[in-house]
Amino acid sequence: EGTIRIVEQFGTLYTPFHVMKEQKLVEKHGKALGLDIKVEWAKLSGGSAVNDALLSGNVDVAGAGIGPFLTLWDRTRGTAQEVKIIGALGAQPNYLVTNNPNVKTIKDFTKADKIALPAVGVSVQARVLQIAAQQAFGPGKEKQLDDITITLPHPDATAALLSGSTEITAHLSNAPFQDQALADPKIHKVLSSYDVLGGPVTPTFVYSTVRFKAENPKTYKAFFDAFREATAWVDTHKSEAAAIYVKAEKSKLDPAFVEKVLSDPDVKYTLTPLGSQKFANFLADIKAIKTRPASWKDYTFDDLHNDQGS
């Protein structure tokens, strides 16, 4: 009790964390519970590294994509290291964007196209594309498009797409890269993860081990309350949040652009997991995880069980 170590990644979805840091919300809620909490923030890149940090006991709370989370949950279920979701970082769509005017739907892709995404086959984006392919081409055809996908980190993929001088013609992207890409008139949206998963999706989660919560109930509660407050605050103070983001990340982005990204009507800052169970089912279908969760509540701490999650 009294110490919490939090690891975050890069991106606008982590704005609630920046707010918690900036406004010392965890400390505030700790005091309310009569606890002096020491908060340590770390920044890593990549879900695998985040999971390693959690498993090695170097952090208590981690933020990463749904893919790495579900994998970790599946592998640690029933062990001392079992992990569960504290809350989502917010609902945000992933767009498939292209600079090929002929592509209106994913059926229009040809062998000449290359779709960039992080980690072919295994990233969230890759799974979204596979689900979309299943919907478009029929059951068992989820790997239809895999042959024209190519692994490329978001920044490079965006640069390649914008420059138009490489083989990359499409990119299953992420904020704020997709917003930057769509600012270019030559680039248009082919689909959104919301279409594929039938509604808003929270692609990134904050999670911790069951043991941490059991051993540090007050610290956990302080974090949860702070997280909830920050998330609600961001959802209602987009322009201040954008300023905090720019400051915290020492970003060179125009604060107005960040505010626009945060204010996208599709974006909602909420703790409630959305669209996650469909995703988990798909992973179970293709045997990427061994356990098929009966409900999204299986892998979420009970603080959120009364919410309308999915």
Place this chain on the structure above:
Amino acid sequence: MSELDLGAATGLHRRTVRGSLSPARLWRHTGVRRLVILAGLAAIWQVAALWQNNPLLFPTFTDTALAFIEAARSEGMLWSALASVFVLLKGYAIAIVLALVLVSGAVAIPFVRDVLQTLTAMFNPLPAIALLPLAMMWLGLGEKALLLVLVHSVLWPFALAALSGFEQVPETQRLVGRNYGLRGPSYVVRILLPAALPSILSGLKIGWAFAWRTLIAAELVFGVSSSQGGLGWFIYRSRNELLTDRVFAGLACVILIGLVVEMVIFRFIERRTVLRWGLQR
């Protein structure tokens, strides 16, 4: 005369040693000592992993061995490894040839040497990530880009080692070569290369290792359209799926290949050349 009859009896002599089985004799055999060392390392690994008891981060040796067999059987890990080795050898060979040409130019022409030293100092510290945009733009995202990154990772360190080797060749041996009228490429091939072989070999070993490091890192980014993919991709995929024993199996595959290359190929070359010639102890 018979006592100095070098060369001819070599093979026979070795076979005799190999035939006997006393422990002291066996111990004198490099392969045996290496096996003992490897067994010791495996034991340390096993104990450390059992003690840590954190299989998702650090699987035991036995789990890894099982995963290795399983991956080799049903996942085609060895084919992935073979695919990686082919690409790697291609990049490695290009880099070595390129480096030797540059270094030969550098020993012949002072200005080329300045250029080479400047380029090496500039590009050697750059990580592969730096080349990504240029590779995409000029070479696309296929094997060519992967080769570019491989060449980059091998070229500069090998050129450094080779240049240093060439520059250390004893003056008298240089003079002998030039005295016989050797110039240009034949001077390099017939004098500098054999005389600098110890440094060249150390450069080759370093280059080989870095080719692997880079290949595994780069397969995450380049040329992986989902169907195929080499050992790096296998490791990355396993890591993403938190199949740590398979990650370690993939790395063990890299280690095994490294050991084979070192103990079979490089040792063989060394025994036949620098050790035999007294250029190295």
Place this chain on the structure above:
Amino acid sequence: MSELDLGAATGLHRRTVRGSLSPARLWRHTGVRRLVILAGLAAIWQVAALWQNNPLLFPTFTDTALAFIEAARSEGMLWSALASVFVLLKGYAIAIVLALVLVSGAVAIPFVRDVLQTLTAMFNPLPAIALLPLAMMWLGLGEKALLLVLVHSVLWPFALAALSGFEQVPETQRLVGRNYGLRGPSYVVRILLPAALPSILSGLKIGWAFAWRTLIAAELVFGVSSSQGGLGWFIYRSRNELLTDRVFAGLACVILIGLVVEMVIFRFIERRTVLRWGLQR
């Protein structure tokens, strides 16, 4: 006597050369030749970038230079670089010392040499990614883990170069050292190290370059637990914001540091040692 009065007049003599300004004399000055080469490379870069006209992937030299100045002024890029250099030097120094200890053991004890050669063949090809889980498990998320990765990237190649250098020391010089009763560390320091200095220096250069490569790659994963990050983090952040000119400015910073280290430090050491001693041309 006066003609052979080596050593004393060195400084003066150089200063005389530096004083004169005829083009031919200037050209003989390494620094001048290097500047010309750098200017040439910058010009090639500028033309290629203008011709490609693709600033998101390949900014021009002038844009990069402006971004460099801007980042140095307002972003503290140079402070980030300094932070990186400090961590890097720490890891580098640990790796060099460790390698020298291992290699010294290896030249003294055949079994240690077997162990070292086996470890090198095994670990040298492993990419940093392989060490991350173990580094985190044992050393946490801070600088220590970063140092482990750095040490890994420098230790093995440098040990290879140093061992090869030690093994190439001419027999007579070894005998001389042992004749004077030198053993153990003093034998290594007073005989093997200076005699193998050309190979050691080439190993140091290679290690230096790979420390940078690894640091930049590893700073993306590690070491940003505290307030600021190093140059790697600066590059990563700029890349994430698609500020390609700043990415290139960060890389240019790496290049500049590499050039300074090579042209000032390593050149200086070489001129004072191996070139002066006739160990290298």
Place this chain on the structure above:
Amino acid sequence: MSVSASPAPTFAPAAAAATVPPALEARRLTLDYTTDAGTVRAVDSVDLTVAEGERLVLLGPSGCGKSTILKALAGFIPATSGSILVRGKPVTGPGPDRLVVFQEFDQLLPWKTVRDNVAFPLRVARKVSRAEANARAEAALARVGLTRALDAFPHALSGGMKQRAAIARALAADPDVLLMDEPFAALDALTRRQLQEDLLALAEELKFTLVFVTHAIDEAVLIGTSLHLLSPHPGRTLATRDTAHFGLADVGSPAFESLTREVHGLLFDKAAHV
């Protein structure tokens, strides 16, 4: 003879020999080494002429520049001033027409067996087949008593054996001009005498031109058709002597002994060792 220039061929147009330029000629040859700390003058304004088939011996105290002159004649060291002519043409670099036996023990190529070392210049010249080259190498090695070491690598030879292999290598290659730097210094008396005899016989037979460095004055008188005595560092011409009339039969004769003593006196009596 004084320190001034030896008569250049152009001053004696009537002589028959003048139509054939000398095999080797150095005019006012000055040689410097550039070191870290400045320039070291090793050889100062030396003139020498070696006609076709002649044998010039350089004699002088240690460090006087004998090896430096030899390396300059071979084309390895450019003249600071003065000139070097081979058959009347200025030397531009080293070449297989002027083979060198160096003073150093490490002149064998460590990666070749003794046989291959000796066959190497023949193979490089591409004048003979591999079998022929090996046969000639073996014959030359037999001459210097190294038959038992044909397949040994140089690092397993004794000092004298290395020098003998180097001598065999030069002799087997059948050069126009042979430049030998103390080739017999590491040899025992018997081997030395045998090789002196061999060298003289070969010189008669193959008519090569020889420049030979030695410290042994009797060897100098025996081998040379003329002697060139050098002063201590930096090397200047002290004197030259014609010794063409001394052969093997004269060793120990009064004339031979008296010349030997005279040379010793010339070299060392006024030599002020630093």
Place this chain on the structure above:
Amino acid sequence: MSVSASPAPTFAPAAAAATVPPALEARRLTLDYTTDAGTVRAVDSVDLTVAEGERLVLLGPSGCGKSTILKALAGFIPATSGSILVRGKPVTGPGPDRLVVFQEFDQLLPWKTVRDNVAFPLRVARKVSRAEANARAEAALARVGLTRALDAFPHALSGGMKQRAAIARALAADPDVLLMDEPFAALDALTRRQLQEDLLALAEELKFTLVFVTHAIDEAVLIGTSLHLLSPHPGRTLATRDTAHFGLADVGSPAFESLTREVHGLLFDKAAHV
């Protein structure tokens, strides 16, 4: 002195000298080299004894194993069979009590100036201060005529200068036992004679024990208190001679000349060169 083992001290308790074990002793010393292709016997069952302050000279044809014996006495090569004793104790390895002047030119440490090279063994022994070591180095270098090269690095020396520096280094270190392998081979007659005289004077003064290899028979007779003649490869003892009574004044005397001739005959008359 015969080929059989010298009397061990314990067997002659009455003799005064017998209480002092000999400075160096080799008993049935056999030395092999292991090469790639098997074993080469270099030295075959050689016995030798060098009493304190004596000077033993090894003489024999090139490749007969002289350098090998010297390296074994220095402790660099283990005996295949037989034994080597220093003051009665078996040799276990090299040590500064037995300093070696090697045959090779590259025995100077390239990274030290000539002065530092000569001062090096003194510095290693830590017996004297830096200033004292430098002073002794400079004095020794002056003796071998290298004052002008004090600050030069070895690569800028001529062959003979390198050998002289190595000799100075050994002499400056004031060893108990000095092992010299053809130290004067690369030197001119005058320097050679000077250094021979110096060596003899120092031996008288400092009473060191010397083992000396040379090819020059007159040098052997002059330097040695006893000669040890070796057969061609592999080296076996041919004969030994006591030469303690020859000094500098005897050079050229009939007795000197006759011994020289006798040794020449012993070494070479029946020697069948392979």
